[in-house]
Structure formats: C-alpha cells, structure tokens
Amino acid sequence: MEYFLQQLINGIALGSIYGLVAIGYTMVYGIIGMINFAHGDVFMVGAFLALIAFLALLAIGVTAIPLALFLVLIVAMLLTALYGWAVERLAYRPLRGSHRLAPLISAIGMSIVLQNYVQIAQGARVKPLPPLIPGGYTLIEGGGFAVQVSNVQIIIVVTTLALMTVFSWLVSATRLGRNMRACEQDLKMASLIGVDIDRTISLTFVIGAALAAVAGIMYLLYYGVIDFFIGFIAGVKAFTAAVLGGIGSLPGAMLGGLLIGLIETFWSAYFSAEYKDVAAFSILVLVLIFMPTGILGRPEVEKV
Amino acid sequence: MAVPTKPATSPRSAKLDVAGALKDAGLTAFVAFGLFSLMLGLRTETGSTGRLEIFPRPGLLATAVAAVFAGRLMIALIARSRVAADIGRSLQAMTPEFKKLDRFATPVLLSLVLLTPVLLYSEHYLLAGILVLAYILFRWGLAPALLALALLLPILFYSNRYLLDLGILVLTYIMLGWGLNIVVGLAGLLDLGYVAFYAVGAYAYALLAQNFGLSFWICLPLAGILAAFWGVMLGFPVLRLRGDYLAIVTLAFGEIIRIVIVNWQSLTNGPNGISGIPRPSFFGLPFNDSEEGFAAHFGLEFNPVHRIIFLFYLILALALLTNFVTLRLRRLPIGRAWEALREDEIACRSLGINTTNTKLTAFAMGAMFGGFAGSFFATRQGFISPESFVFMESALVLAIVVLGGMGSQLGVAIAAVVMIGGFEFFRQFEQFRMLVFGIAMVSIMVWRPRGLIATRMPSVFLQEKKIIPADIIDEARQ
Numbered sequence: 159m160e161y162f163l164q165q166l167i168n169g170i171a172l173g174s175i176y177g178l179v180a181i182g183y184t185m186v187y188g189i190i191g192m193i194n195f196a197h198g199d200v201f202m203v204g205a206f207l208a209l210i211a212f213l214a215l216l217a218i219g220v221t222a223i224p225l226a227l228f229l230v231l232i233v234a235m236l237l238t239a240l241y242g243w244a245v246e247r248l249a250y251r252p253l254r255g256s257h258r259l260a261p262l263i264s265a266i267g268m269s270i271v272l273q274n275y276v277q278i279a280q281g282a283r284v285k286p287l288p289p290l291i292p293g294g295y296t297l298i299e300g301g302g303f304a305v306q307v308s309n310v311q312i313i314i315v316v317t318t319l320a321l322m323t324v325f326s327w328l329v330s331a332t333r334l335g336r337n338m339r340a341c342e343q344d345l346k347m348a349s350l351i352g353v354d355i356d357r358t359i360s361l362t363f364v365i366g367a368a369l370a371a372v373a374g375i376m377y378l379l380y381y382g383v384i385d386f387f388i389g390f391i392a393g394v395k396a397f398t399a400a401v402l403g404g405i406g407s408l409p410g411a412m413l414g415g416l417l418i419g420l421i422e423t424f425w426s427a428y429f430s431a432e433y434k435d436v437a438a439f440s441i442l443v444l445v446l447i448f449m450p451t452g453i454l455g456r457p458e459v460e461k462v
Numbered sequence: 463m464a465v466p467t468k469p470a471t472s473p474r475s476a477k478l479d480v481a482g483a484l485k486d487a488g489l490t491a492f493v494a495f496g497l498f499s500l501m502l503g504l505r506t507e508t509g510s511t512g513r514l515e516i517f518p519r520p521g522l523l524a525t526a527v528a529a530v531f532a533g534r535l536m537i538a539l540i541a542r543s544r545v546a547a548d549i550g551r552s553l554q555a556m557t558p559e560f561k562k563l564d565r566f567a568t569p570v571l572l573s574l575v576l577l578t579p580v581l582l583y584s585e586h587y588l589l590a591g592i593l594v595l596a597y598i599l600f601r602w603g604l605a606p607a608l609l610a611l612a613l614l615l616p617i618l619f620y621s622n623r624y625l626l627d628l629g630i631l632v633l634t635y636i637m638l639g640w641g642l643n644i645v646v647g648l649a650g651l652l653d654l655g656y657v658a659f660y661a662v663g664a665y666a667y668a669l670l671a672q673n674f675g676l677s678f679w680i681c682l683p684l685a686g687i688l689a690a691f692w693g694v695m696l697g698f699p700v701l702r703l704r705g706d707y708l709a710i711v712t713l714a715f716g717e718i719i720r721i722v723i724v725n726w727q728s729l730t731n732g733p734n735g736i737s738g739i740p741r742p743s744f745f746g747l748p749f750n751d752s753e754e755g756f757a758a759h760f761g762l763e764f765n766p767v768h769r770i771i772f773l774f775y776l777i778l779a780l781a782l783l784t785n786f787v788t789l790r791l792r793r794l795p796i797g798r799a800w801e802a803l804r805e806d807e808i809a810c811r812s813l814g815i816n817t818t819n820t821k822l823t824a825f826a827m828g829a830m831f832g833g834f835a836g837s838f839f840a841t842r843q844g845f846i847s848p849e850s851f852v853f854m855e856s857a858l859v860l861a862i863v864v865l866g867g868m869g870s871q872l873g874v875a876i877a878a879v880v881m882i883g884g885f886e887f888f889r890q891f892e893q894f895r896m897l898v899f900g901i902a903m904v905s906i907m908v909w910r911p912r913g914l915i916a917t918r919m920p921s922v923f924l925q926e927k928k929i930i931p932a933d934i935i936d937e938a939r940q
Contacts, residue, residue, distance in 0.1 A: 267903030439714035
C-alpha cells in the first residue's frame, strides 16, 4: 500500500510534466490540425535555456536559489516562446493551406534542426545539475517503507496546477482565448469575421512553447540531467497523452499526461522498467481502438 | 491562404527601399539575437571542479547575428528591388529560344552517340557512358536516363568502391520509398513507423539464416511474408482510425518493435546486435577466393568488388520489382480502389468498396517491400543492431516520399538521390551534416510543398491521358 502511494506521487509529478508539453500539441492540433513534431524539441530547448540561464546567474553572483529559479523561469519562458514563434514563422506559416503532409514533413525537419543546433552549440554530452531543491516530507511511515514527497514534486504539481488555472482562464475569458476558440472551430470563417488568424496562431505557438519551457525546467529539476535528445521521447509521449485525452481538448491533454505518467511509473514499479514505453504506447493503441476520439475528445462528424 | 504582402514589393516602388530593408534586417537580427543569446553566446562545459561551468562566446554570437542580419538584408533588398522580377521576366522571354534549340538537340546528340564506338575503342568509357546517357535523357526523358545510369554505374565506376556503396545505399532508399509510396502515396495512409517492417525483414533474415542455415534466396520471400504479416497484424485493429491517429499509432508501433528488439536479449542479442550474418551467394556460388567461388567458377580473377556489384544489381532488381508491381497494381481494381480511397474515403464506402480490406492490402504490400529491403540491408551489412531502425529512418523515408511528390515513382527516385546523395556530400562536415539535412528538408518543403514532381498521371482515363496539375489535387482528405 505504501509502495503504491509512493508510485502514485511519482506518477503524478511525471504526468504533470507530460501534461504541460501535451497542451502545446493539443492546442496546435486543435487550431491548424497539424502534428507539431518539433514541439518535443522546443521542450528540450526550454530545458537547455533554463540550465544555461541558471549557470549564468550563478556566474554573475545570484546565489539565492528561489530568486535565481524565478528569474530562470521568466528568461526560459520568454526565450523559448521566441523559439516557438520563430519555428512557426519559418517552417509552418509558408505552408498553411497546403496539403496535410507538408507541414508534418517540415516539422520533422525542424525537429532535426533544433536537435542538431543544440548538439552543436552545447555539445552532445549529458548536462548534469546538482539537486537545487533538496528535502521533502515523509507522509506515512510504516511497514519498513516511508512514503515521501519531495519538495521538487510539490513544486511541479503546484506550478502545473497554477499554470493550468491561468491557462484555462486565458482560453475561456480573454479576447485571445475567444479568437483561439473561433480559429479552432473554423479558420476561414474566423478570418472572415475579423479574427487576425496569423496573430492568433502565432500566439498559440508562443503559449505552447512557454508552457513547454516550464515543463523543461521541471524536467531539469526533477531528473537533474538533460541532453539534446530528451525532446524526442518526451515529445512522443506527450503527443500520446494529447491523443489519449482527446486531441483538441485542454483538460484532456492534462488528463492524458497524468495517465501516461501514472501508467509509466506503475509499469516500471510493478513489471519491468525496460518495457515502460511499450506499456504507454500499448495503452494508446487500445484506447484508440475502443475510444477513437480519446477520453474527453468530441466525436468528429465526417461530412461529405 | 493569406500571406501578408509586403508593401514595398509592389512594382510602383521603382527605387530601392534601403531604409525598409534595413529595418527588416534589423528586426530579424534582433530576433536572432534573442534566439542565439544563451544558446550560442554561452557554452556549458564540465569545469575543473567536475561541475558544469559557463564559458561566454561573444565572438560566435556576434558572427551569427551579423550573418543573419546580412542574409536578411540581402533577401530584403532583392525582394524590394526589381532585380528578381527582371531576371524572372528575361528567363521567361528566353524559354521559346530554348525550345527552338531543342530541335537541334536530337541530331547533334545522335551524331555524338555515333562517336561512342570510337571512344570505347580508345578506352574513354566514362565519356562514352555520359554521351549515351545524355542521348537517352533528351530522347526519352529523365526516367529512362536514370534507369540507364543505374544499369551502367557498376560498369563505368568498376573500381570506385565508394561510389558503388553510395549507389547501393541510394537504391535501398529508393526501394523503401517506393514501398512506402504504396501506403502513403497511393492509399493516402500516413505511416510514421515504416522502419518497423524494415526491422522485421532484417531480423527475420538474420535470425533465419543464423539459426536454421537458410540461404538468402529462401529467406528473402520469408522475410517479406513475415513483414506483410506484421503489417496485417498492426493494420487490422488500427486502420479504421483517421489519418493522424494512424500516424501516431504507426509511430508507436515502430518504437515498440525497436524497444522489444533492444530488450529481448535472448533472441536478438539486444543492443549489441547480430553480427556475422551470412553474405549472399550468386545462386549458390559464394563470393570468395575458394575453388567453388564465383570468381573461380567463371574463370575470373578473385576481386572483392564482385560482391559489391552483385549487391548493386540485386538491390536494383528488387527496387525495379517494387516499381513494376506498384505500376501494375495501380491498374488493377485494388490499385484503383487505393487511389479512390486517397481521394475520398466516404465516396469509396458509398460505392461499396471495403475500405478496411483495401487499406489492409496497401499496408501489407508496403510492409512486404519494406521487409525485402530489410533483409537486403541485413545481408549487405552483415551486422544489424537496433540502432539502424530508429524513428529517423521512418522520417527519412517518409520525407523522400513526400518531397518526391506523393504517388510519383520518378519523384521518389529523384528525392532519394538528392537527399541521400546530398547527405553523403556533406560527409566532410560531419558535425553540421544533420543540421544542413534538416534545413534542407524544411526549405524544400517551403519551396515546393507538393514535392518535386507535383503533377499526377491518372491511371484510368477516358479517351485521352491528361496530366493533372498540382493545384487542383486535394490531397488526402480524410
């Protein structure tokens, strides 16, 4: 029972990270109907920017960890958002209105570009960072096993919850959110009634990238080590999460992320760690076969 | 769609708009500074204390931003001046002149070809080959010329082992591209896990040959059948899904296969891979310097290049088989059903086409050719490991299919030559190779979203065969 609780906590923390990345996928898919394959690598860029910014702050003498982390959060979110914007502007906007596979190929190309750009700029070796936020709480102690929750895990879950609240408010109550929902329903119609769709799509990418940057920082804090290749697997899993939750649905992305995180953690805990990715993907296949629109997705009506 | 037109590109602004171009370039440089500031400007490296330390690189950052500024300035100036438009116009004006020249091309080339025996006699084989190829190119077009080039390559470059190896690599990707073209180009199903079938074929050959001592020629069809079987196994549950779901499921399947190969140590030897895979024999004659070897049997001097040339023609034959089968299938009811399915799935269903079976056959066919290519890969390398079957390979093959122009056999061949050949060309810049490759992928897509060969020949027509231009093809509506 204690073991189960411990895995539950670990799974929720991991799932929050996946969920934040998944939001980027699901928003872009909802609005322009493309798989933004480079999003996983934008997440990786975010983690790298955070690492570099943190080291730079240490070098110029900002040693108070909370202040440094706050500044890192701001810098990484801003710069990663810039990356998201640039990717959309360079690789996707010229292809809007083209056939379905064109932006996908261009996105795969962009993913290769980002990976190799980071590899050349920062080297192929893994980048370790000593744990910044030590400590934690012991919840239950019994049966020779203590259920612990670390401060990093608390920060991850709290930040995710806060961001989700802000983000839901943004989508449901602001003008930008209204524009985004209009674009999601019908791009052409939205532009006819005066929604600046280029701007809306750009902002969607910007927000998605900023959330991915937060996920990147959390990944860095949680695992303490990053390399230029983390984007691929995390991206595929986050996309799996988006599909699992119902692509185009924001609560769905978060739910899917949590589920993927939990499945992965429990599978590694009770069965075998080698096959944890297989478990996540198999669940995806099963869900798609029996629930093709995902858990919270709207059924899509095919029209002639 | 609405691409914002820059006001300065209007023909009225006859003068160079330098101020506008400078502003444009300045903004771009500012964005570039933001992008590069941390990533290029600072480098993290493990320092003397064993911890990560930071090293500033202001020079590199300044160079990168300056390069972006200069590049953007040049593009902006060209776009804002009328130079580009003028060049375009004069090129257009010259087209009829080129057409006139065309009339003379054939007689000139023909007379040159008559020189070939002389060249052959004086042992200028390369020159003779080029002449023949040029003649074929002008007389019959690009596709026969490419085929002739493929046929002649081992003869022309008998001693150039590097070029032969490159040719084999390109042909492998052409074959994979043609195989995937059945699934993506003809049936319109987006498959991101094609490498899985390639892996199944490779491991099928390696394991069957090592454990049961079966020869390549028995394993080849078996590998194809196994891959097709996996295609059906995967396809059966998932093919009712819509396009993008199918993409992600196939991607997941590709990853699952790879992870299983990595972890199933007792069967596949895990990440260490399988080595010592039997090499192919020339219908029972091994390529070695023994008494019963290929060279001894035909009274030739033993030369390791014999095997390379045999492999070259083997993969050429396999690729041509793929092409032939695809072209024939397109004319059969099943091929027409594939193409109809790509154009409109609902219409297909209302016409009584069993969409599941149709998709399944396309999937199985594509998988089978992937399996063939896989077992060829295993026998050529003699060593396989899970590292050869990563997602990048699927993406590469899919990129070849899409960049070539989906459904176009010639386009796939050209795209494979350009991508793989270009990739090899950058070998001396090892570090930047993948970066350039990615940039090329994005730029080709932005430049020609419908691929290099964007027109389409209908396989069924009334009275007269008309080329369908790209802009009226509504691709893969699903």
